[in-house]
Amino acid sequence: MRVMKKNGINKFEEVCELIINNNEVCECFISEMSINVTQFFRDECFYKILRDDIFKNMSSKYEFKIWSVGCANGMEPYSIAIIYEMGLLNKCIIYATDFNESVLKEAENGIYSNDIKKELELNYKKVGGKFSVMDYFNEYDKCFEVKSIIKEKVYFFKHNLTVDKVFNEFDFIICRNVFIYFDNKLKKKTLDLFLNSLKDVGILALGKNESLNSNFQTDFIQYKKGCCIYKKGFNK
Numbered sequence: 001m002r003v004m005k006k007n008g009i010n011k012f013e014e015v016c017e018l019i020i021n022n023n024e025v026c027e028c029f030i031s032e033m034s035i036n037v038t039q040f041f042r043d044e045c046f047y048k049i050l051r052d053d054i055f056k057n058m059s060s061k062y063e064f065k066i067w068s069v070g071c072a073n074g075m076e077p078y079s080i081a082i083i084y085e086m087g088l089l090n091k092c093i094i095y096a097t098d099f100n101e102s103v104l105k106e107a108e109n110g111i112y113s114n115d116i117k118k119e120l121e122l123n124y125k126k127v128g129g130k131f132s133v134m135d136y137f138n139e140y141d142k143c144f145e146v147k148s149i150i151k152e153k154v155y156f157f158k159h160n161l162t163v164d165k166v167f168n169e170f171d172f173i174i175c176r177n178v179f180i181y182f183d184n185k186l187k188k189k190t191l192d193l194f195l196n197s198l199k200d201v202g203i204l205a206l207g208k209n210e211s212l213n214s215n216f217q218t219d220f221i222q223y224k225k226g227c228c229i230y231k232k233g234f235n236k
Contacts, residue, residue: 003029031100038072039116041079041123043208046176049227051083051128054203058171064092065168067197069175071096074107074146074156076174081150082136083127089153095168097159108156110146117144161190166197173198176207184213191216198232205229 007025009015018025041047058064068077077096084092098104112120117134124133137144159167161178173194179187191213194204204220206212206228212220220230 047127099160
């Protein structure tokens with residue numbers, strides 16, 4: 001309906017034809033379909049496990065590659081980079097992907113409205129932040145911007161889970177609140193992609209209301225009881 005309104009179209013059949021034959025309208029439609037609701041340090045429990053458990057266990061690695069799937073406007077990958085404040089940031093490379101190119105541009109800019117600053121500061125403290133979260137941002141009159149020391153650790157690019165393939169090998173894949181929009185067939189295809197993208201005993205994190213497809217129960221082992229975080233099986 002939003003695409004129809006933007007293009008002054010009243011009939012569903014007309015917008016379907018335009019989506020098929022007009023690249024600009026097709027891109028508009030894809031953009032409107034994407035879910036871009038996110039926030040810094042979303043889900044206190046998840047980030048506490050990252051800080052106090054997963055990242056500590058990975059501290060001996062020379063390099064640590066992370067894939068943030070469905071990154072939207074970049075708040076999740078930037079949150080992950082900030083959580084690395086324990087001194088591991090120099091070892092970390094974060095790949096952040098989305099199929100919506102317009103939100104990827106916003107994410108690369110790393111500029112956010114001051115309207116969310118109080119929420120950001122509160123969430124940072126909830127997950128055990130030890131400093132002032134604004135140490136990681138440049139502050140302006142109406143907005144704040146992620147500092148370059150954080151930006152340079154996050155690489156944003158377009159990737160579509162429905163059609164694109166493995167592009168790297170990762171220690172940690174974070175795909176939260178994406179599967180709730182997938183049917184079982186697409187979920188299975190995506191889990192295959194993740195399985196082939198993870199290093200041996202690599203870790204996969206899903207959203208708190210998401211779970212593995214039953215076909216993958218032997219491919220992944222629950223990392224910690226009560227959380228939706230899994231370790232790739234040793235036999236893989």
